[in-house]
Every structure is written in structure tokens, then in C-alpha cells.
Amino acid sequence: xxxxxxxxxxxxxxxxxxxxxxxxxxxxxxxxxxxxxxxxxxxxxxxxxxxxxxxxxxxxxxxxxxxxxxxxxxxxxxxxxxxxxxxxxxxxxxxxxxxxxxxxxxxxxxxxxxxxxxxxxxxxxxxxxxxxxxxxxxxxxxxxxxxxxxxxxxxxxxxxxxxxxxxxxxxxxxxxxxxxxxxxxxxxxxxxxxxxxxxxxxxxxxxxxxxxxxxxxxxxxxxxxxxxxxxxxxxxxxxxxxxxxxxxxxxxxxxxxxxxxxxxxxxxxxxxxxxxxxxxxxxxxxxxxxxxxxxxxxxxxxxxxxxxxxxxxxxxxxxxxxxxxxxxxxxxxxxxx
Amino acid sequence: xxxxxxxxxxxxxxxxxxxxxxxxxxxxxxxxxxxxxxxxxxxxxxxxxxxxxxxxxxxxxxxxxxxxxxxxxxxxxxxxxxxxxxxxxxxxxxxxxxxxxxxxxxxxxxxxxxxxxxxxxxxxxxxxxxxxxxxxxxxxxxxxxxxxxxxxxxxxxxxxxxxxxxxxxxxxxxxxxxxxxxxxxxxxxxxxxxxxxxxxxxxxxxxxxxxxxxxxxxxxxxxxxxxxxxxxxxxxxxxxxxxxxxxxxxxxxxxxxxxxxxxxxxxxxxxxxxxxxxxxxxxxxxxxxxxxxxxxxxxxxxxxxxxxxxxxxxxxxxxxxxxxxxxxx
Ligand SMILES: Cc1ncc(C[n+]2csc(CCOP(=O)(O)OP(=O)(O)O)c2C)c(N)n1
Ligand SMILES: [Mg+2]
Numbered sequence: 001x002x003x004x005x006x007x008x009x010x011x012x013x014x015x016x017x018x019x020x021x022x023x024x025x026x027x028x029x030x031x032x033x034x035x036x037x038x039x040x041x042x043x044x045x046x047x048x049x050x051x052x053x054x055x056x057x058x059x060x061x062x063x064x065x066x067x068x069x070x071x072x073x074x075x076x077x078x079x080x081x082x083x084x085x086x087x088x089x090x091x092x093x094x095x096x097x098x099x100x101x102x103x104x105x106x107x108x109x110x111x112x113x114x115x116x117x118x119x120x121x122x123x124x125x126x127x128x129x130x131x132x133x134x135x136x137x138x139x140x141x142x143x144x145x146x147x148x149x150x151x152x153x154x155x156x157x158x159x160x161x162x163x164x165x166x167x168x169x170x171x172x173x174x175x176x177x178x179x180x181x182x183x184x185x186x187x188x189x190x191x192x193x194x195x196x197x198x199x200x201x202x203x204x205x206x207x208x209x210x211x212x213x214x215x216x217x218x219x220x221x222x223x224x225x226x227x228x229x230x231x232x233x234x235x236x237x238x239x240x241x242x243x244x245x246x247x248x249x250x251x252x253x254x255x256x257x258x259x260x261x262x263x264x265x266x267x268x269x270x271x272x273x274x275x276x277x278x279x280x281x282x283x284x285x286x287x288x289x290x291x292x293x294x295x296x297x298x299x300x301x302x303x304x305x306x307x308x309x310x311x312x313x314x315x316x317x318x319x320x321x322x323x324x325x326x327x328x329x330x331x332x333x334x335x336x337x
Numbered sequence: 338x339x340x341x342x343x344x345x346x347x348x349x350x351x352x353x354x355x356x357x358x359x360x361x362x363x364x365x366x367x368x369x370x371x372x373x374x375x376x377x378x379x380x381x382x383x384x385x386x387x388x389x390x391x392x393x394x395x396x397x398x399x400x401x402x403x404x405x406x407x408x409x410x411x412x413x414x415x416x417x418x419x420x421x422x423x424x425x426x427x428x429x430x431x432x433x434x435x436x437x438x439x440x441x442x443x444x445x446x447x448x449x450x451x452x453x454x455x456x457x458x459x460x461x462x463x464x465x466x467x468x469x470x471x472x473x474x475x476x477x478x479x480x481x482x483x484x485x486x487x488x489x490x491x492x493x494x495x496x497x498x499x500x501x502x503x504x505x506x507x508x509x510x511x512x513x514x515x516x517x518x519x520x521x522x523x524x525x526x527x528x529x530x531x532x533x534x535x536x537x538x539x540x541x542x543x544x545x546x547x548x549x550x551x552x553x554x555x556x557x558x559x560x561x562x563x564x565x566x567x568x569x570x571x572x573x574x575x576x577x578x579x580x581x582x583x584x585x586x587x588x589x590x591x592x593x594x595x596x597x598x599x600x601x602x603x604x605x606x607x608x609x610x611x612x613x614x615x616x617x618x619x620x621x622x623x624x625x626x627x628x629x630x631x632x633x634x635x636x637x638x639x640x641x642x643x644x645x646x647x648x649x650x651x652x653x654x655x656x657x658x659x660x661x662x663x664x665x666x
Pocket of ligand 1: 589
């Protein structure tokens with residue numbers, strides 16, 4: 001199997017989807033001519049022409065809103081919002097229109113769009129280039145929310161998202177575009193090309209939405225996470241020689257709660273980990289569901305480890321970020337509880 | 338050529354010309370230093386340099402009076418220096434230190450000064466535009482005879498918030514000057530690839546807002562246009578649009594492969610339209626200053642910028658609990 005970076009894998013998914021279905025169009029700011037600020041759409045305009053891969057003005061509301069109209073009229077738009085932090089002007093269209101077209105029309109109109117956005121921190125982006133707004137989407141019935149953590153998943157989940165009949169928010173953790181960042185910012189990053197998780201199957205290989213992946217297996221606790229934090233968790237588990245299940249959710253909605261429950265019932269301890277701020281983060285939903293389904297199996301309260309309840313700071317990024325040290329401290333506390 | 342034009346009509350005093358020269362040079366040298374510190378790893382993340390566009394803020398600040406307000410985007414270092422904010426505090430914010438204007442919490446794109454009536458520094462494209470109208474609304478409401486300069490780019494001009502703001506600003510006759518810094522590119526997208534409008538200021542007509550295009554590389558033309566716009570606003574005639582034709586020499590932010598324009602295009606601008614060279618020529622040709630006089634200015638600026646860089650290096654990082662403050666009152 002070839003190795004790819006997450007960027008190349010995303011490009012590959014676009015390419016395959018555009019090749020298979022003429023209704024797929026790709027657009028956003030600097031997406032066409034330049035190929036995207038992170039290069040995720042490089043080469044598509046050249047291959048498929050500017051009618052299928054094109055640039056837009058800086059108009060997020062317009063980008064998402066027009067995509068919704070296209071989708072309702074039998075196209076399959078895949079749009080990029082350059083950073084998840086820029087989606088707020090488009091949020092009204094996502095919540096009030098994309099998520100509700102199907103319900104409002106009793107199934108007459110649907111909205112098969114994909115909105116891709118680089119998410120998360122770890123790149124010194126401060127408050128307008130680092131946010132993890134996934135909970136703002138998972139809170140909205142009618143939207144699906146996907147967060148891949150490997151190149152193969154990025155490709156497979158994106159293909160599935162494009163083929164899905166409903167609106168999908170596709171959050172790409174930008175810190176792991178080039179390699180599985182384990183939170184040790186002072187160590188060199190091993191690129192995907194040299195990493196076992198960098199293998200990407202060729203051809204049309206969708207990964208179904210709503211199925212978690214077990215990234216490590218163990219008996220003492222269950223770590224439930226997604227995106228960049230999967231690699232932080234794997235690093236800590238391996239580094240400290242822990243025996244833990246590491247569950248990579250891959251999609252938050254639909255949620256593979258069965259996989260989580262099965263694991264927690266076995267280990268008896270659960271830690272939920274995400275980069276987003278703690279309060280009302282997706283971890284709160286996970287903790288509630290685990291508590292409901294596993295109450296009599298739990299040996300300690302569910303623990304949440306997350307970003308600070310502050311705006312993302314310019315200075316002190318590695319204090320804000322729930323890195324290896326904070327994670328290990330919390331795991332130890334959970335194991336002792 | 339604009340350079341020749343304003344050279345002829347210039348009856349600007351020697352002191353004023355020297356001041357323009359000094360201020361523009363301060364911005365340029367400051368930005369060059371920021372670029373160096375970035376290269377050395379002392380500044381991280383996003384950093385948008387203003388080099389090439391200096392005449393816009395310097396000309397408008399020369400027209401502004403105490404109490405007038407300004408709000409802009411993330412390309413904000415020049416605006417802060419031109420309105421008199423301390424280069425040390427600006428540079429220390431870039432390096433994320435306690436001595437920075439936002440104590441290291443905001444970074445390059447997010448700084449404020451109530452003392453200098455500078456309302457940011459905003460990282461989201463277009464977000465500052467309605468805020469500018471709100472600042473102007475408050476001045477009008479409170480009976481202050483002040484105007485607000487609301488700066489934004491050619492790319493930002495296509496954001497929906499701008500259209501909404503134009504309509505409200507004219508509807509309520511707000512004393513706001515919309516300054517479109519048209520440097521012809523929004524990241525890698527040239528204006529031609531983002532709109533079919535031949536000019537941006539003319540869009541105001543749809544809302545009843547007057548405006549004009551200005552040679553934004555000519556500080557004297559900018560100042561004159563600023564004075565006219567201010568008079569319009571202070572007379573209670575509502576908003577005014579100034580479309581500054583300008584140019585950024587450097588990349589959009591610090592990593593920019595620059596595939597969207599040619600080296601020749603940038604070089605031509607530098608050679609033929611540079612705003613600092615223009616004033617330098619006026620000073621020398623008008624015998625207002627000797628090469629030695631200008632060298633002395635260069636030296637003084639160099640010192641200010643070096644001091645700012647030293648301060649930004651030496652100021653400590655903010656304490657951890659500082660990062661938990663200023664979230665609520
Ligand atoms: C809402 C939003 N969308 C996109 C971006 C990313 N972005 C930052 S600057 C920029 C280009 C803006 O161009 P322009 O308004 O012309 O200003 P200039 O950079 O030329 O000063 C873009 C697309 C952003 N910061 N905010
Ligand atoms: Mg521009």
C-alpha cells in the first residue's frame with residue numbers, strides 16, 4: 001500500500017469522487033488556482049477544469065449557502081472553509097438551512113454537501129486559527145460531524161461523506177496533516193510517509209461514517225478521543241507502558257457509542273480527551289452517555305481532559321493544549337481513583 | 338505618474354514632509370525587523386507585514402485629529418505605529434510577551450489601545466467593518482464630533498458584513514470613513530478573480546455613499562483625500578469611502594509561495610511607486626533636506642526599532658494565570 005500524507009489522501013479522495021460523479025464540484029477561497037492554503041485541492045482545477053474546481057471571493061456565508069442550493073438541485077458540492085475559525089459567517093446557513101432542509105420538507109429536499117475545514121491548534125495560530133468548534137456542529141440535529149486522525153481515514157471518510165445523502169462537516173486536524181503529532185512539540189515530527197499509520201489504500205475505498213476504530217487495546221482504562229488527540233493518547237499510553245483501550249471515534253455524529261460502551265464495561269474506567277474547550281465540549285456528551293450506559297461498571301467517575309475554558313492564547317500555547325503531561329497526570333489520577 | 342503630479346502641486350511644508358518620511362520609514366523598518374525576528378523563530382504563527390502600504394495610514398493619520406478612531410484587520414502593525422502606539426509594546430505582542438499590548442494573549446493580529454483610540458486588530462476578514470460603524474454610531478450618539486477610520490482590504494470588500502454595514506451607515510448618517518486598502522490581492526486571489534466590479538468605492542453608490550479612488554502610494558494625495566472625507570463626516574453628511582490603490586510587497590503572511598504574481602510586477606511597483614522614495618525625492622529635489630539629514634532620520638528610526646526588538650526579546654512570557662484573565666469582567 002502506498003504511504004500518503006493526510007493532505008495527499010484528501011486530494012486523492014477529491015480526485016476519485018470527481019472522477020466517479022460529475023455532479024461533484026469543489027470550491028472555496030484559494031482552492032482552485034492555488035490548490036488551497038494547505039494544498040488539499042492542488043491539481044484538481046488543472047485536471048477537471050475551472051467549472052468543477054474554482055475559487056470564490058472571501059464570502060463564507062455565500063460559499064456554504066450556494067452549496068446548499070446546488071445540493072438541493074442535484075449537485076454534490078464539496079466546499080472548503082479555509083480554517084474552521086472562519087465558519088461563523090456561514091453558521092446560519094449550516095444550522096438554519098443545511099441541517100433542516102430534509103426535515104422541513106418532509107424528505108422532499110435534501111442537502112448532500114460536504115463542508116471541509118482545517119481544525120484545531122498546535123500551529124501558533126492563536127485565537128482565530130486554532131479553534132476546535134466540533135461541538136457547535138454536533139449540537140445541531142441534521143448535521144453529521146467527522147474528524148479523521150489518519151490519512152487512510154481522511155480519504156475513506158471523505159469519500160463516504162461526499163457520497164452521504166446528508167450534510168457533513170468534515171473537520172481536518174491541521175496539526176496532523178503531515179504527520180501524527182503526539183504533543184511533544186519539542187521533538188521532530190515523524191512524517192506520515194515514514195509511519196505505519198500513513199498507509200492509504202488505493203482506489204475507491206470509503207470508510208463508513210459512524211464506526212469507531214480501536215487504536216490500542218488494554219485492560220485498565222478506556223481513552224475516548226478523536227483527531228490529533230488520538231496520537232497524543234497513543235504516545236502517552238506507549239510511553240508510560242499503560243494498558244488502555246484507545247478509541248478513535250472518527251465520526252462524532254453518528255456516534256459509535258456501542259464501541260465505547262463495550263470497552264468501558266470491560267475496563268471500568270473512562271477518560272474523554274479533546275482539544276476543544278472543556279465546558280459544553282463534545283466530551284460532556286460522551287461522559288453523559290458513558291455514565292448512562294455503564295454506571296454500574298464504572299470504578300471511578302468519567303474524567304474529561306480538554307483545552308482550557310479560555311480563548312486560544314497566542315502565548316502559552318503548550319499550556320493551553322492538553323498535551324502528554326496533563327494527560328498522563330489525569331490518567332494516573334483516574335487509575336488511583 | 339502620480340509621483341510627478343504631486344511633486345508639482347506640493348506646497349507641503351518641509352516639516353510635514355519630513356514627518357511623513359519619518360513615520361513611513363518607521364513602519365517599514367519595524368516590519369523588516371519583525372520579518373527578521375520571525376525568521377529567527379522569535380515570532381510564531383501568523384504575521385502580516387504592511388510593507389508597501391505605508392502611505393495609506395501615514396497620510397490619513399496626518400489628516401486625523403485627537404479623538405478620531407481607527408479599527409482595522411490583522412495587517413495592523415502600520416496602523417498602530419502611525420497612530421502613535423509604542424513600537425515596543427507592538428513588537429512584544431508579536432513575540433507573545435507580557436510587555437505586549439495584549440500581554441501576549443492576542444498576538445500580531447489582535448492589539449488595542451484606548452489611549453490612542455485604536456480598536457484593533459481583527460483576525461476575521463471583514464469583522465471590523467460593522468464594528469467601525471458602531472464606533473461611529475456611539476460618537477454621533479454621544480455628541481462627539483469625531484470620525485472613525487474603518488480599514489479593510491479588497492478581499493474583505495466581498496464579505497456580506499460590508500454590504501450590511503454600508504446600508505446601515507448611510508441610513509443612519511454615521512461619521513465613518515471606509516478605507517479600502519486595495520492592494521490588489523486577497524492572499525493568492527487577485528481582485529479580478531474575486532469580483533467583476535471595476536472599482537470598489539463605486540459600490541457605495543448603491544447605498545447612497547459618496548467616495549473616491551485615491552493613489553494610496555502618494556502620502557500627500559492620501560492626506561488630501563482624508564481631509565476631504567473627514568470634512569464630509571464632521572459636517573454630518575454620513576459615511577465616505579476612500580479606495581486606496583496600494584500594493585503589498587511581501588507575501589500575504591510569512592509563508593507565501595507567491596505564485597499568483599510575477600517578481601517583475603512587484604519590482605516595478607517598488608521601482609516606480611514606492612511611497613517612501615517618493616517623499617524622499619520631494620525632500621531632496623525641493624532642497625528641504627540633504628542626504629545627511631535623511632541619514633540622521635534613518636539612524637534615529639533604526640535605534641527605535643532595535644530598542645523595540647530588544648524589549649520584545651527581553652520581556653518575559655506572561656504568567657500562566659495571566660492567560661486565564663480578561664475572559665469576564
Ligand atoms: C472570515 C475569514 N475568512 C478567511 C480568512 C483568511 N484570510 C485571511 S486574510 C485573507 C485575505 C484578505 O485579503 P484583503 O481583504 O484584500 O486584505 P489584505 O490581506 O490584502 O490586506 C483571507 C482569505 C479570514 N481570516 N477570515
Ligand atoms: Mg488585499
